[in-house]
Amino acid sequence: MTLKLCGFAVSNYYNKVKMQLLEKGVPFEEVLVWASQDEGHRARSPRGKVPYIEVDGRALAESSVIAEYVEEAYAQNPLLPRDPFERAKVRELVVFLELHVELVARRLYREAFFGGKISDEARAEVEKELPRGLSALVQLARFAPYLAGPTLTLADCAAAQHLPLVTMATKRVYGRDFAEPYPQIAQYVKAMNQRPAAQRIAADRKENAQLYAEKTARK
């Protein structure tokens, strides 16, 4: 049965899983589902978030858990190295990206992308914490040419979605790109954007952005 990827194409977490599926060549069907607290949605994704996947009528939430499932269920084009320590190094990158980069930068999104305003306190905290997260990431990343070394891994599927938003959000909120001290980040994002998987994701995101804007305006 075809794996169903549920969510919407503007979501970077959704696109992280989508990139993995495309890069591995796993057949999947996309199902448009908005994040919501509806009971039906929460029955599949308990915090009302996206993405989740459906396999044989069973649901699985949390992008990192989904990513691990996909690696185990589909052996082709592996995105985790064989060596246990190297596998753990890829997971370390994914965790740093999520905890110390995405979740910090995310506090800016309301002001950067949704016409809201963030508190002075949040603004100051992100200004302190995000450079630390980026510096930690750059310390771990190899950019050779991929994040974990010579081959594409799950860390790239995450980074290709998370890193561009750091640049966009910090430029909008602070008027400067917090990733600028690390030119390797911009170079890497540019190279990742050339990949056919990334190009499809960008085209789908653009198409979904209109619908998403209409939906947000109706709220």
Ligand SMILES: N[C@@H](CCC(=O)N[C@@H](CS)C(=O)NCC(=O)O)C(=O)O
């Ligand atoms: N930890 C979750 C985060 C997913 C997430 O935050 N998704 C966003 C869309 S990018 C969402 O559903 N937001 C709606 C909400 O938080 O209510 C994962 O890795 O899947």
